[in-house]
Amino acid sequence: MRKSTQRSFTWRSITQSRLFFPLVALSLILLFDFIFIPGFFSIENRGGNLHGSLIDIFRNGSTVMLLAIGMTLVIATGGVDLSVGATMAIAASVAGILMNPSALRNEVFFVTDPTYTFQPLWVVIVSALLISILCGAWNGVLVAYMRIQPMVATLILMISGRGIAQLITNGLRVQITYKPYAFIGQGWIILPFSLYIVAFLFILTWFLTRKTAIGMFIESVGINFRSSYFSGIDEKKIKLLVYTFCGFCAGIAGLVASSNVRTSDASNIGLTTELDAILAVVIGGTAMSGGRFSLLASMIGALVMQAITQSMYAIGVPAFALQAIKAVVVIFVILLFSEQVRNFVQRISTRKKEV
Amino acid sequence: MLRPIGNFFSKNRNYIPVLATAFLALAAYGIGAYFFVGMRNPQVFFNLFRNSSFLLISGIGMTLVILTGGIDLSVSGVVALTTVTSAVLLREGWNPWGVILLVLAMGMTLGTIMGSFIVYLKVQPFIATLAGMWFARGMCFFISDNVVAIDDRIFQILGKTKILIPGLTELAIKQGNPAPYISIPVVVAFALLIIVIYVAHYTRLGRTIYAIGGNEGRNEQSARLMGLPVERTKMFVYTFNGFCSALAGLSFSLFVASGHGLYASGFELDVIASVVMGGTMLTGGAGYVFGTFFGVLVLAVTQALIQFIGTLSSWWTKIVIGVLTLVFIGVQTILANRKEGRQVTHALSPVRYRQRIIAFGMAALALIGIVFFSRFGSASQTETTANASCEIKPFREAEVARLITEGAAIVYNRTAGPQCVDELFAIYPDGRVTGNDGVNSVEQKVDPVEVEQALVQISDEYQWFTDAIYGRYLTPCRQCFAHYVSISYQGQEKTVSQVDGTASMPAGYTLTLAVIRSLLPEINPAP
Numbered sequence: 031m032r033k034s035t036q037r038s039f040t041w042r043s044i045t046q047s048r049l050f051f052p053l054v055a056l057s058l059i060l061l062f063d064f065i066f067i068p069g070f071f072s073i074e075n076r077g078g079n080l081h082g083s084l085i086d087i088f089r090n091g092s093t094v095m096l097l098a099i100g101m102t103l104v105i106a107t108g109g110v111d112l113s114v115g116a117t118m119a120i121a122a123s124v125a126g127i128l129m130n131p132s133a134l135r136n137e138v139f140f141v142t143d144p145t146y147t148f149q150p151l152w153v154v155i156v157s158a159l160l161i162s163i164l165c166g167a168w169n170g171v172l173v174a175y176m177r178i179q180p181m182v183a184t185l186i187l188m189i190s191g192r193g194i195a196q197l198i199t200n201g202l203r204v205q206i207t208y209k210p211y212a213f214i215g216q217g218w219i220i221l222p223f224s225l226y227i228v229a230f231l232f233i234l235t236w237f238l239t240r241k242t243a244i245g246m247f248i249e250s251v252g253i254n255f256r257s258s259y260f261s262g263i264d265e266k267k268i269k270l271l272v273y274t275f276c277g278f279c280a281g282i283a284g285l286v287a288s289s290n291v292r293t294s295d296a297s298n299i300g301l302t303t304e305l306d307a308i309l310a311v312v313i314g315g316t317a318m319s320g321g322r323f324s325l326l327a328s329m330i331g332a333l334v335m336q337a338i339t340q341s342m343y344a345i346g347v348p349a350f351a352l353q354a355i356k357a358v359v360v361i362f363v364i365l366l367f368s369e370q371v372r373n374f375v376q377r378i379s380t381r382k383k384e385v
Numbered sequence: 386m387l388r389p390i391g392n393f394f395s396k397n398r399n400y401i402p403v404l405a406t407a408f409l410a411l412a413a414y415g416i417g418a419y420f421f422v423g424m425r426n427p428q429v430f431f432n433l434f435r436n437s438s439f440l441l442i443s444g445i446g447m448t449l450v451i452l453t454g455g456i457d458l459s460v461s462g463v464v465a466l467t468t469v470t471s472a473v474l475l476r477e478g479w480n481p482w483g484v485i486l487l488v489l490a491m492g493m494t495l496g497t498i499m500g501s502f503i504v505y506l507k508v509q510p511f512i513a514t515l516a517g518m519w520f521a522r523g524m525c526f527f528i529s530d531n532v533v534a535i536d537d538r539i540f541q542i543l544g545k546t547k548i549l550i551p552g553l554t555e556l557a558i559k560q561g562n563p564a565p566y567i568s569i570p571v572v573v574a575f576a577l578l579i580i581v582i583y584v585a586h587y588t589r590l591g592r593t594i595y596a597i598g599g600n601e602g603r604n605e606q607s608a609r610l611m612g613l614p615v616e617r618t619k620m621f622v623y624t625f626n627g628f629c630s631a632l633a634g635l636s637f638s639l640f641v642a643s644g645h646g647l648y649a650s651g652f653e654l655d656v657i658a659s660v661v662m663g664g665t666m667l668t669g670g671a672g673y674v675f676g677t678f679f680g681v682l683v684l685a686v687t688q689a690l691i692q693f694i695g696t697l698s699s700w701w702t703k704i705v706i707g708v709l710t711l712v713f714i715g716v717q718t719i720l721a722n723r724k725e726g727r728q729v730t731h732a733l734s735p736v737r738y739r740q741r742i743i744a745f746g747m748a749a750l751a752l753i754g755i756v757f758f759s760r761f762g763s764a765s766q767t768e769t770t771a772n773a774s775c776e777i778k779p780f781r782e783a784e785v786a787r788l789i790t791e792g793a794a795i796v797y798n799r800t801a802g803p804q805c806v807d808e809l810f811a812i813y814p815d816g817r818v819t820g821n822d823g824v825n826s827v828e829q830k831v832d833p834v835e836v837e838q839a840l841v842q843i844s845d846e847y848q849w850f851t852d853a854i855y856g857r858y859l860t861p862c863r864q865c866f867a868h869y870v871s872i873s874y875q876g877q878e879k880t881v882s883q884v885d886g887t888a889s890m891p892a893g894y895t896l897t898l899a900v901i902r903s904l905l906p907e908i909n910p911a912p
Contacts, residue, residue: 110511178718181456181511182667186714189654190707196700202907305515318509348530350646354523357516361502364516370506 048315048322052330055313055363059337067344079218083340091336092224093118093283093290093300095329097307098314099228099235100166100279102328103272105311108252108320109173109180111276114307116191117165118284118300123195125158125285126204126294129211134200144209151210159281165191166277170270188304195296204294215290224286228329231282235275236325248272252320310335313363402664402716403676409709410682413690421693427553427565433685438570439464439633439640440684443656444663444677445574445581446629449622451660452585454598454605454669455510457623459499460630461652462521463492465645467634469525471540472533472644481539489631495521496627500620518653525646532645532895535638543569544639570636577632582674593618598669658710659684666717683709778807778823780869780882785809789873794840797901798869806866810905812836822908829906839900840874847893847900850877854893868898 063070063083073082097114104111127134128149147154165187172183206212217223239245247268250258255265283303288294312318313334314327338359342352365371418424434441443460450457467488474484495517502513535541547566554564585591596608597615609615638644657667663680665672687705691697778800785796793811800807810820816833820826843849849872871880883894 176715176718178714179667182661182714185654185657186707186711189658189710190704193700193703193707196698197704201698201700305519309512312512318512348526350526350530351523353519354521354527357519357523360519361508361513361516364508364512365506 048324048327049330051366052314052327052334055334056330056337059334059341063337063341063344067341070341070344079220083344085222087333087336087340088225089222090340091332092222092228093287094303094306094310094335095228095332096231096279096283096286097303098310098328098332099231099325100272100276101307102311102314102316102323102325103235103239103248104180104276105308105316105318106248106252106320106323107269107272108255109269109273110308110318111166111169111184111273111280112181112304113165113169113184113187113191114276114280114283115300115302115304116188116195117162117277117280118287118303119192119195119296120165120198121158121162121281121284122288122294122299123198123204123296124161125154125211125288126206127199128154128157129206129208130204144207147208147211151208154211155285158285159278162277162281162284163274164277166274166280167270169277170273173273174266174269192297195299199294199296201296203296206288206292206294212289212292215286215288216292224290227282227286231279232325232329239325244268244271249322252323306335307332309360309363399671400664400673402713403673403679405716406662406664406676406679406683406713410679410686413683413686417686417690417693424689424693426562427550427557428563429689431550431565431567431571433682433689434571434574435568436640436688437681437685438568438574439636440652440655440659441574441678441681442570442577442629442636443633443652444659444681445577445674446626447656447660448663448665448672448674448677449581449585449594450510450626451657451665451667452594452598452669452672453619453622455503455619455622456657456667457499457514457517457626457630458511458653459495459514459517459521460626460633460656461649462518462525463495463627463630464634464637464649464652465525465647466495466521467492467631468638468641468644468648469528469533469646470644471635471638472535473529475535475537475540476533481537485635488635489628492627492629492631492634493624494627496624496630497620499627500623503623504616504619522646529644529646532643534643536642540639541642544642548572568639570639573632573636577629578674578678585674590618590621594622595670598671600670604670655684655706658706661710661717662713664713664717667714777801777805777867780867781807781809782869785869785871785880789871789878794836794873795901796871797898797905799866800869801867808908810901812839812901812904818904818906820906820908825908827906827908831904835904839904840872842900843872843897844874844877847897849881849893849897850874850879854879854881854897868894870894870897870901 067083070083073080073084075081097118101111101114129147131148149157169184169187172178172186173180176183213223214227215224219226239248247258247263250261250263251265251268258268259265280300284300287299291299310331311323311328313331314324314329315331316323316328335356338356339352342355343349347355414424414430423429443464447457447460470491471484471488474487475481499513499517502508503510546569548568548571549564549566557564585594593608593613593615596611596613597605597618600607605615634649637649641648659680660672660677661667661680662683663672663676663678665676684706687709688702691699691701691705780798780800785798788796788811792813794814795810795812797810797812798808806822808820808822810818812818812831814833814836816831816836818829818831820828848854867882869880869882872878881894
């Protein structure tokens, strides 16, 4: 066994690895940064904590990385979840309103005391996560049991979710001043605290999908749900599970995002992040039609997206105009993955051999 | 007695979603007219079309795309890009007809590019058009960062011409109402609707579109084997949708008389929701173009109802649209399963399916009823104020003048907008900020240094006290705010009123508003 793995560690096996392409993309972007942005790689030590542009990529990318974990599993079953952004907003609204319920009383009431909270932290976090799990389960039921197309089923929550979030906060931006909550997105223990959350969730998910049979079930449902059903896999339960898990991930991402900006802004938190998350998974090489997936590759995909954003900010592209550049990069990446291009490359290489 | 009705429905199963939507739209309008006297005014009914002409135009194109089993998320981006491009080109003094042709060509080009990605490079429609949306929105900000006003004569004529309804004019004048009218974009939208209905149902092209999308979008292969021009048709559909998006963008820019890159965000969701509510299957191959018309109508009536009820906040629109989409998708799914069930399993008898549909419909109606009537108790009591609340309130000029004499440095009165706000803020040199909207009041303390900085910026940088800042009042459009700002600084005093968009707002005025707004607290909306 060991011998064979050693032997397969050749140039070809590297290029065929799922991680190869996302890593190349990431290193190309970092190379660009290295040449054009002086000081991009410098990391300073401020009171034992590390700061710098590279760390910022990880810190700002943590939301998309969290979403990408859940989204990878959903896409692996051949579905897609468009509602993660709305779920983030709902989780953030629940958390915000539990810490500062003044908005419900329809009065402007600015809390400035960093130790004030209406409910203890664990109640805040657990209830926000429970609500987001509920959102995920709702999607799962629609997709698995009502047999509605995933894109359509999750579109419903995408449309109405933001309305629900605004309903919860009474349409106000709830300010969050409670210090321990702010630590989730802004705290540092040598590295940003949100990174530890990402790492924990990643390891947990990796363990569950690769060390138990769940991962294989998910892939098999994604490849052919009918034959999985006939081979004894309860595909409905698997689908329900992945959508629920995706909702859970979105809930955590909502907590991180809201604590990062210290407000729970129902109309802006997680806006268009669902697209970032989907593209992160696609860059990571998981096919939209489902099947084999790689969590690590999706993580790198999320970092690619964030690295593009970060380096464009660094060279001074305005935030909104950035979307155009992102679009070009995305199309470029997707084209590289497309069968046409692959066939083209293969044809060229075979022709060379003939010559 | 139920049997003939049941037979009728099972024979015309395909029409059920469309009929349901049409019924829902008319019923909702009827309920509204019953509760609110204002809604009986025929102009309110025609305003439904005036306010959603761009939605209808875009929905028509989207219906064709969805019929082929694809989707186009780029519409909102193309709409925004159209508004910005036309506004900037008109500012540069281009010929307005040239601008219109150019942006239509631009929309078609974008559609063609996305279409070729989808058709020839086999990129998923979802992803290709998503990238298209990002690209279009990003390009808006490369062209212009700020709101650009449109004050071209031709555009104003196109946007403001009133087309009277023949036959209704005399009737309305007899009743003492102004004659009801529609606008040119509405006529364009209806013309487009008729053309596309003809194309979709009576031409070879239309049949091909249905054939490609049939069988839940899996029919492409069989359409190709039948010798149908699959590639060419799909290219046509995406190009046509690009054209529709650009046309919708033009109609939108006539409506708001300005262009900006953040306009129409989330518009694609409204479009998709109205197509789905119109009974078109998102999987492709089934649906009617005129269904989309009723879908748009449902959306417009929902918005109008929420505006009339007045106590419901704007986010209820999103929730109601979400619920309605769910209901219609649910009905579609049951119908689709029923079709499949008959052919394959016979697991449930048709009777039980019918029972299921009835149960589902009842549940849906109950849900909508709960959503609306849970709020109606309070709504009917405050009906008079609710009706009055969407009349634009006049500026409180006397109060503003009084506050200035009492020592306020900046007094800011904002009215109109989608919810007809009436907010008045006063900022004092000592950092005190007070505000009220006639019902609630609020007070806040800011750093006096910030107030001083803002005043310096407004008077020096934005030249508030020079002729560069002038006032011109026009009636605000439905989405625009009217501002009345009075500033007193170092012995100088000047009051300027302006309306978003409709007049060409001096740039300094916009920036002044931004500076002032950063100092203001939020007044909670009335409960």
